[in-house]
Each structure stands twice: as structure tokens, then as C-alpha cells.
Amino acid sequence: MGTLLEVKDLRTEFHTQDGVVHAVNGVSFHLDEGETLGLVGESGCGKSVSMLSVMRLIPMPPGKIASGQVMFQGRDLVKVDDEEIRSVRGNKIAMVFQDPMTSLNPVLTINTQISEALELHLGMTKEQARKRAIELLKMVGIPEAEGRIDDYPHQFSGGMRQRVMIAMALSCSPQLLIADEPTTALDVTIQAQIIDIVKRLKRELGMAIIWITHDLGVIAGLADRINVMYAGFVIESASNKELFGNPLHPYTLGLLGSIPRLDAALKSKLTPIEGLPPDLIEMPKGCPFYDRCRYRTEKCANENPALELGAVRHWVACWHWQDVRKLRKQ
Amino acid sequence: MSNSENTGGNRWLIGIIVILLVALCGAVCVGGGVLYFLMQPGSSPLAQPAPGFGATPPAPGKQPTARAPVAPSRNILRLPGGTDPRTLDPAQVNDTNAGEYVAEIFSGLVMLDQNLKVVPDIAEKWDVSEDRKTYTFYLRKEVKFHDGRPVTAQDFKYSIERVANPATLSPTAENYLGDIIGVREKLSRKAAEVSGVQVVDDYTVKITIDAPKSYFLAKLTFPTAYIVDKNNVERGGRTWTDKPNGTGPFKLKEYVRAQRIILAKNENYYGESKPKLDEVQFILSGGSAMTMYENGDLESVYVTISDIERVSDPNSPLNKQLFIGPSLSTGFIVFNTRKPPFDDPKVRQAFALAIDRQKVIDVVYRKMPLVASTILPPGMPGYAEPANKLTYDPAKAKQLLAESKYAGKLPDITWTTIGAGGSAAQNVQVMAGMLKDNLGARVSIQQTDDASFFNTIDDPTKNPYQMFDVGWAADYVDPQNFLDILFRSTSTQNWASYGNPEVDKLLDQAALEKDSTTRFKLYQQAEQLILTDAPVIPFSHSREYWLTKPYVKGMIYPPIIIPRLKYVSIER
Amino acid sequence: MAQSDLFATRRQSAQAYILRRILTNPPAALGAIVIGLMFVTALFAPFIAPYAYDQQNLDQIEKPPSAAHWFGTDALGRDMFSRIVWGARSAVFVILMVTLVNLALGIPLGALAGYLEGWADTIIMRVADILFAFPGLLFVFFVASTIKPGVMHWARSSGLSELANTGYLDYAVVILALGVIGWAGLARLIRAQVLTIKQREFVLGARAIGVPTSRIIARHILPNAVTPIIVAMSMGLGDIALSEGYLSFLGIGLQPPAPSWGNIIAENAGRYWRQFPQMIWLVFIPGLVLAAIVFAFNFFGDGLNEALNPEISD
């Protein structure tokens, strides 16, 4: 399979009154066609911002993509003009957001909101777009789609709205779907339904997916590969199995430790990571995880580790990943 | 435009474009205006002042040279109307503003001519009885209302009865008709009819008054005694004056409130001076009258203080169109003689000498009025050049104050003045400053609205004001109208609470005196006594300044309501 | 949302933060400076003004600005600069007093309405509605012109004519009229705050343990409503300055020769608006001074608003 998206050294900053916030600090990764990539990390780690940067949806100002490349189908999305990036958005790359309650425009009907992308990107007429919108709603499992197409968002429940969001995102059959924590705001049973829908649609449509979440449990059943982010850096990248079976970064380890596991529930207590992420305005010059790391040394305080290969197709940014592996095995 | 716009974007887009265009216009206007103001190099030689806030709403003006005067195509006179008249009902008129219109639309038995003499009008002549209490008027036979109905003695009777009917709510009934026997009784609902007015035949009417009063005929010239049409009044209801049917030289053609009043010639006018103008238009709102005059939009205009210097300049072309006339009025500074420190005549005299009235008039009034030294204005019968001109003399003022019982302990004084705007009290400010400088008097100023002011000063026994200023203009041309009303100890308009038995006695004598020369002598004696006691300081006699286009003949601005437009003609 | 996490405020004292935000906001800082200047001028008016405000010189009328008279002289030869300086004192006095009256009426009434609800709320808020419904200036004018003669008459007849003569009553009338009108907006604001805050746990808790109503309002509710009050008041100060100008312009406010910016404009605007050079110093300067103050209050209020509510909420 060919490479669909390649992100190289992406840096995104926000210029605020309090100073420059370094939200994304040289993220690099690539994504194959039809692949599902999980992007994991705590809130504020830059996972959403990096994906918004890919689509150039960062509010500018105060945001700014300081450097980097986003290669998509041979074009650098950072450099293309506004017209071109718009032809990609919603068409080639679509996005589903976290909160379905606020992500739909309250004063426009569902039909308008789904159809406008179809009309814009696929040049459909109103009637064609409406028909297609109804099909899409059926596809995401909204009952009586014909009857509900002219309703307003507030007339739908949260789960239903997220289905609408997905229908909207998939309307132009994108090659890449970026799902930004699409299930976080929903309750558990609905979460499962949404995940099932996405899985099914991926099978049917074959697009690549980048799934952003802070919940490793969700990603475990979905992703082919997982990138772990911390303080604007990708600190570990591996296939699904490899990451869960062989985590190399202390932070990943901590994250895994904080997932409640049915089998471990009785034996070991949950071990959340202590401390707070670093100040993104005054970034430490060393490893960003230094303050919270159990394995830190003097070197960690002064030098920020780069990603290096720790296993097959498994990259990690830590000076001490070997120690971590050893310690973990004990 | 892409398809996506078609779902509703169009409307918004068009809206936005329109909005932006409007905004652009606004921005250009404002920006341009500001820029252009900043570029203004300095004085413009053609500066035109305007009247102050309050009197006439000042309105923007055009440049005088901007447009050549456009002559009206017909025989039309255009005048500034000022504010709306309060009424067009003769029974309700009590101010000159309304009187000006009513005197042209209606007429009465007698009128004042241009020299302010009582002359016959609807009555062609009259007899006065030996006891000077009964007047018999003989009416002209050709007099008709505007609608053609002939006027008879019954119409006069009806008009008087109407004014005396309390339901008419006339504010002037007592003042102008109260001398007629029966009027007061009817007003207080003690009589059903005015017994003093008797219809002898269709063209003869007899009026009986309660005492021989030499000014009675003068009072009859006031609109209160004008003749109205019974049918007109009774059919028109409360707003019958919307279509008044009078007897005057002009008819009401159109009245749009706050915009214009148009009078048209009465072709059937009975009088000797037939109206010569086809139409007279009064412009009621907007516009600075002076600018409109200079633009040729008006044929004649009052000159206000803002323009007086420019107009008085002998080099100005306007100077040749300027006329000045007396106004039969006197402005007074009144001391409340019941309030300390003005219960001491020496204080009052000191104050009178400490105010440089000439300077005030020169600076604040731009020399428009005359300095007054007498109570009676020039032009009033009985007026005499004063012996003592009350010349400014601060040294003597100080001395008088030192001799008074308030020497060294002059209390704080409040000077109350009518003011509706922050600019109203400049004259008072100047005089208060002079009193402070010359006498060390601490005088503060209190402006008040005219309603409260009149209410207060018209009750001299309770009046709390210490000192105030007020003007008095003649209602009819007789010294009695000034001296008797303002200084008799029992008069309600005795603002100063002045009481001098000697003066009262002289006033009584004068009222009954038959010979006018002796009568005026008596009034002069009373005036001298009053001036010596100084309950008031005569301050100024105002004068009327007006401009008239050279092609307009016969235009006058009389000090009293008289029908004046019938004398005017346009001759090019 | 991820974005807001990014802007997590750095920990520092709230006051210092607000102050910094105002000072780094140029318009707000400028506003603060102008307001400060006005207060200083008002306080030291006798030392700043080169002449007495009512000192006339009838031989020196309508002189353009010069070294002796920085802002020229008016129709009575009075020094315009001195008059404007003294005018600042009138303005500051009125602004402060009206604000006090507004607070004194608005806070208790708004708090009561919000706390008690029911009929007390209905009555207070309906009265506020009525005050709100009318064109503000017309209403102030109506009240002022109605109460002024009454107040004057009362003062004179009750032996306080000394007081009536000093001009303090002129101030009193202006302050009363503006104060009586101005509380409605404040009361609404406080009521809304109280309604929100009252549902919070600490208030419910206080009530549960039997803390009296008055104390709940004073101790728990009001301190939490301070921020919006400050913002609303600072925005309103400019309006008060303007209204005072208008009242004086209409002759109901301060009496000449006591200078207020309103009556200085009134004295000159009507007369000189078409005489170009005189207009510059007799109309333009006082007008711009008044405008500058209102401008300053508005910008300061805006800045304060943004500083206190970084995420603008409606």
C-alpha cells in the first residue's frame, strides 16, 4: 500500500498575550492508505492541534504553523494556497469532532449542513445532494432518514448527532477520516455503537483513519498503529500489538498502567501518572517528561531525546528505553 | 459563484454588499468632513452668527453668496414665522406671536394705525357719553366675513358674550374686557349675559363700562374684542380655528403645524388700505431666518444679536436694508423691597449706581437696546427725558452702601432669572460680576423656568426672590400700562412689593384725569418718585432691528399687535 | 476543547493579572491616564487655573488662544482654560456622587429582588423596567425639571436659602435625577448575578445552616457579583458625564457662572457655531474635552471588561 499522508517535523505555535505556546514540536509520522492510526495522549498534549494543523484549521492568529511539511497525495498541505487546502478539506480529508452537541450549527438543518459539502466538492445539485444526504444518514443508521433530514440539530440526541457528523464527514468519500475523540462526550453504550459504525464504514469504504483519543482502551480495538504524544512531541510510535505488548516509553507505560483492566482489577491498583505536563510556554530544554519520570537522569534534564528505533517498526523518544524494557520485564 | 452559495448564501451576500456600500458612504462622509475641517485655514470672512439656543432653534445656514436671490413669481411675501402660534382664536390670544396672525385674519370695532393711534375699523365712528362710561359704536354696513356673510352688531355681541363665557377659557377676558359691565359677572357665572353690551340695531352697539377709563378704547384694539363668526365657532368645535372665518385683510389659506402658515388676500376687505399682497407665507420651522433672507428665501427678517455687528457695519450691503424701531418695552432689575438688604433704599440706589449698564449693553447685547433711565419707554405718550440718568458711579455707590444699615454686613444675594439654557444668564453674570467688584456683594445666580418664575413673582406678598430681572412690554399705548400696573401698592404685578402712598395718589388722579397733558404730567411726577425710591433699576429699552428687501415697501415691525401686512406691497 | 487547555492561565495573583492586562491594552491605558488627569485637575483646580473661573474682563472678549489665555477668552472675557479646569471639578464631583447614588440604590434593590424573588422581585424589576423603557435623557430631564423648582422652593421656605444660594442644591438636583434613573441597569445586573450565585453550593450550604438572609447576601453573594458591577459602572461613568453636560446645557444643571463643561458648551455653541475662528476655542475645545473624558471612560471600561472576562461572554 502506498503512503497517503506523511507529516515531517510539524511545529505549531500559539502567540498569546502570555507568550508563545509551543503546542506541537516537530511531529513526524506517516500513514498508509487504508491504515488506521491511533493518536494517544493526555489533554493538551498536542494531538488535536497537530491534526488541526494538518487540515490547517488552527485559528490564525493566534495560531501559526511554524515549520514542517504535510505531504498528502504529493502536495505539501502547509504550503498550498487557501483554495487548494479547501478542496482537500471535507473532500479528501474529513474530520469528526469530539462534541456532537456543539459541532453542528444550531440554526441550519441537517440537510443544509450535509449537502453543502456535496454541492461544493462534488458539484451536485440541491436535489442530488439531498438524496445523497438521505443515503448517508441511512448508512450511519439513522432511522427514518427521509423524515429527519430537515430537522435541526437540537432535535437529535447526542449519539444521533455524532452519526450525523460521521455521515457529513463521509459524504464526499474521503481518503482520510480524522476522528478527534468522537466518542469522548458520549456515554458508554453509544460509544460502542459509534465505534462499530466507523469500523463497518471503514470496511465498506476503505478510507484511512486517524483516531485521536486519550483512551487507550478505545484505540486497542481499532488502530493498526498508535502514536503516543506528550507535550507536543510524538514520544512513541508502534503497531497496536507492539505498543501494548512492548511499551518502551515511561509515559506510555504510565498510560497503560492507568487503564483499568478486568483481569488486573483485583491484583494491582490503578497507577495514574503523578505530576503535570510541562509549561508549553517555557519549554524545558531536556526531555519534556523529565519532571514526572521515574527513570530520569541528568542527561534527561539537559537533552531532549529524538525518536529512535527500539524494535521492529517501533520508535521511541527516550534516553533510557532499554532500561525501561528491562525493568518492565522484571 | 459556486453551487454552495445557492442554498441561501446569495441573500446574505447581497445584503452584505448593500450594507458595505452604505457604510462606505457613511465613512466617506465622516472622514471627508473631518479631513476638510482639519484643512480649514482660518477665519472665514463670511462668518454668520446665529441666534442662541432657546429663543429660536438655530439651524444651519447656507452661504449668502451661494445662490442669487430667486424672486417669487407672484406677489408673495415670505416671512420668518418662528415657533407655532399657540392659537388662532382671538379669545385665546395673549402673546404677540399668535396675535400677529390673528390681527391679520380677524378684526374688531377699532384698531391701531401705523402710528399706534386708535382709529375706526369695523365701527366707522363712535360717540362717548358725557360721563365717559357709555360708548356707542356705529358699524360699517359693507363689512363681510371671509365667506361673504355680512357682519352685524349681533356678531359683535356674540363675540363678547363668547369671550365672557367661562367655558371659552379665555386667558385675557378680565384684562381686556373686564371694564365692560357684566363681563366679570358672566365669567364668574353670576350672570348669563353681558349687560354692558347692548345691540341697538343691526349696525349700532352700545357698550357701558364701570368707570370712566381713558384707555378703554385702546384695550378694545386687542384681539380679545375681535369679531368671530358664530356659525364658524359652533360648527368647528374646539378646533374651529383650523378654518377660521374672520373679517381681517387676509384669510388663512394653509397651516401645517411646525412648517408653514400661508395667508391669502381677502378680496372683499372693507378697509381703506386694501391688502396688496396676494399671499403671505410664514416659514415656521427650521432654517436660520437670517440665512434664508440672505439667500432670497425671505423678504424680511428680524436681526438677532448674532448678526447685529455685521448688519450695522455701514460698509455692509445689508446695512441699507436695515430698519430700527422702538419696541415700547423696558427691562427692569427688580429688588424685592420686603427682603433684606433691599428694604433699605440706599442699598438699592447703591446697586443701581454700581452697575455699568452701558457696558453691559455694549458687550452682552452688542449695543442693540437703548440704556434705560426711565420706566416709560421712548415713544410712549408721557415719556420725558429723565433729569437723573443714573450714570455709572462706583464711588458714589460705595458711599451709599456705607451709609446704609447693611454697611459691612451685606448678606449673600441670589439673583433669580428666567433661563431655559446654559447660555441664558450672560447679562446677569456680567452684572453680578460688577456688583462683586464695586460693592463686594456676593451675588449668586439662579436660573428658573418661566412658569415657576411668573408664578412666584406674581404673588408679591409671598415672593421669596431677593432680586430678579424681568421685562415689560406695552399692551396698549398708555403710561397707565406701565406705572399703574407695576408700581401701585395693591397691584399683583407690583413685583418689588413697592408701596408709596404718594405714588398711589398720583396714579389715582391720573386715571380719572380727562386732559391728557395734565394726565401725562401726573404720571411723570409718579415716575420721578418711583425712580428716586429705586425699587427697580430701569435697565434697557429694547429696539426692533429688521432687514427688508428693497423691493418690499411699507414693511413695519410695530411694538404692539396691529394689522400691518395690508400696508405692505412688492414693487420691482 | 483542546484549545482552551492550551491557554491555561499561568498562576499569578488576579489583581496583578488584571492590572497587567489593562496596562498592556493601549486604549485602556490611555483611558486610565486621561481619567487620572481629570481627577488630578479636579483636585488641584485652584492651583492649576491661572484665573478665577468667573473673573470677567469686558475689554478682552473673544480673544483667541494666547500665552495669557491658553484656550482664549469667552464673550465676557473670562479665561476659557480656567473655566474648563474648574469644569473638571464639577464633572468629577457629579460622576462620583451619581455613581454612589446608583450603587446605593441598585445593589440593595437588585440583591433583594434576586434573593427574595416573588412579589418583591416583581415590583422592583417592574419599576426598573419602567425606568428602562423611557428614553433616558428625556426622563432625567423630566425628573430634574420637575424636582428642581420644588427643591429650591423647599430650601428657601425652610430657611435653607443659604444652601440654595451656594449652588450645592444645583449639584444635588443633578445627582438625584441621574441617580434615581441610573440604578435600574445595575439592579438588573445584580439580580441576575444573585440568581445565578444563589444556586451555588456555598450559598445553599449557608442557608442550610441557618445563616440569615441579609448576611448571605452581604457575605456570600455580593462579593461574587463585584466583577460585573465594576465593569458596568466603569462603562456607565462616561454616560453620567455626558448626561451632566446635557442637563447643564438645558439649564437645569449647574448654574453659571459656576462652570461645567455642559454649560460652557451651551454658552458658546448656540452663539458661535457659525463664527469660524471663535468656534475653535469656544465650542471645539470644551466639546472635545468632554468627549475625551467620555471616550476615556468607555475605553477604560472596555479594557476592564476584557481583562476581567478574557473569554468575552455576552
Next chain:
Amino acid sequence: MTAFILRRLLWLPVLLFFISLITFALGVYGPGDPLQVLLGLRANPETIERLRREYGFDQPFHIQYLNYVTNALQGNFGYSLVKYRDQPVGALIAQALPVTIQLNLVAIFLGLGIGVPLGLIAGLKRDSWIDLLIRGIVIAGISLPIIFLNPVLTFLFSRRHDLVFAAANLKFSIGPILPMVQGYWDGIFSAKVILPAFIESLGIIAVMTRQMRAGMIEVLSEDYIRTARAKGLRERTVILRHAMRNALIPIATILGLMMGGLVAGSFLVENWFGVPGVGQLAFDALFARDYYITMALVLLIAVAYVFSNLVVDITYGLLDPRIRKA
């Protein structure tokens, strides 16, 4: 909804009762007697007493008030006492009202036309120099006292200005831009309307700009705007269709409330420009103590206020589907 409207309408008579009672009391007991204004210096105690009696001013307050209310309920709001003697108050207001409403409408359109785009731009360019400039201009607009703007703007626009640039030896004149400023009121389609409407619109511009700016800033940070952008929509479409519609909802509310203010004129502006509207009528009536006029105007404003509030509440739902269906 019906119950809600009914409740509001039931509140109207109560409001009118209290307002009329208070204004009537101020008229009757307030200082300054209309008859005294009418009679002026020539007041004769006898005349005053007679007129008071004939007008029924000597009756006890409640009788006077009842008479007034009885007449008012029959559509008779009394007659002018002083200013336009004997003219029915209703007719006077009927003449002045259209003028003021027209002027206010022009002012509101100006306010919307200038304020909304300015607010839109300021909101889109938040914190940029253009935002600062717009806010500065708008605040300057409401900071300039009307008593100052009146003379200055009329001076600027209504006369000829001779400009001399001595250095460049240039000299030219700009004629009066708005010669029509003077003369009598000619309705809203004359140039005379421009200056008064502009001055009256300054406050509206400020309100609109502020609201629009705040609204745009708020709406633009909403998730659904990001959604719209993620769809690849043109920025124009995002702003016009998605953002503006939401930001305009509070503008519509403000507009609705302004409708209540349509019937009230600004007397400072109307007086200066000679606009024969409600503001001037109210001003004259207040000064002349012509309190039947004052009362009728006050009641009119109250009714307009209540109705505009009601209309706002009803139409609000039409604009915002969330409320419509709720």
C-alpha cells in the same frame, strides 16, 4: 405561548395605571402651573382662579384623575393647555409621531448598515489594528456630546469652506455639501434628514458594532464553525452562512427592543434641526407644563415598550430554531 402573551398583555394595564398615576401626579402637583405659563406676566389672580375652576384643576386629585382616565379610555387624551391651545393631544401626537418614527427608522438603518459590517470586520480581525480603529471610531461616536456634534456637523456640512494652501499657492472652495439642511421639514426623502439621522444613529452604531463584534468572536470560536471549515467551505460561506446567522440573532433582539424606542424622539437633535417630531413636542410640553401632552407621550412610550418586548419574545423563536421548537 398564548398564555405567555396573555400574561404579558394583562400586565400592560397595570403598568399603564401606575405610570399614568405617577405622571398625572407630577403634572398636577409638580411645580409650575400650565396656566401660569399661558398667562405669563399678565397673570391676573382672578383669571387664574377662573381658569383653574373651569378646567377642573380645583377638583380633588382623584376626581381629576378619574376624569382623565374616563376620557382617555374613550380615546380623548385631553387638549393642549398652552403650546397648541385647544388642539386635541391625540392629533398633535399623530402629526409628530410619523416624523419621529421616520427619522428613527432612517437612524436605525444607518446604525445597522454601518454598525453590523463594522462589528463583523472588527470581530473577524479581532485585536488587529483595524479592530482597534473600528472600536476607537465607534466609541468616539458615542463619546462626542450631541450638543457638540450638532453645531460642528452643521457648520461643516452646510456652508462653503474656503481652503487655502499657502505653500502650494492653491486655493479652492468646497460648497455646502448639504445645503438642504435648512428650510422646513420635508419628510425623510430630503437631504435634511441626513445629519439628524446620522447623529441619532451614532449610539445605534455603537451598540450594533459592539454586539456584532462580540457575537462574531463568540460564534467564531464555536465548534460548528470549525466543522464548517473542515468541510472545506469557502471562508465567505463559513462567515456568511454559518457565523453571521448566529451572530445576528442577538442583533435582531436589540433591533426589536429598539422598535419600542421608535416613538421617542431625541429632543436635543430634533430641536436643533427643527424636526417637528415627538422629541420637540415633549420638550415644548415639558417646558410649558402642558402636561396632557406629556402624559400621553409617556403612556405611548410605555405601550410601545411593552409591545416591542412582547414582539421580541415572540419573534425570537422564529430566528432561533432551538427556541422555536422547544
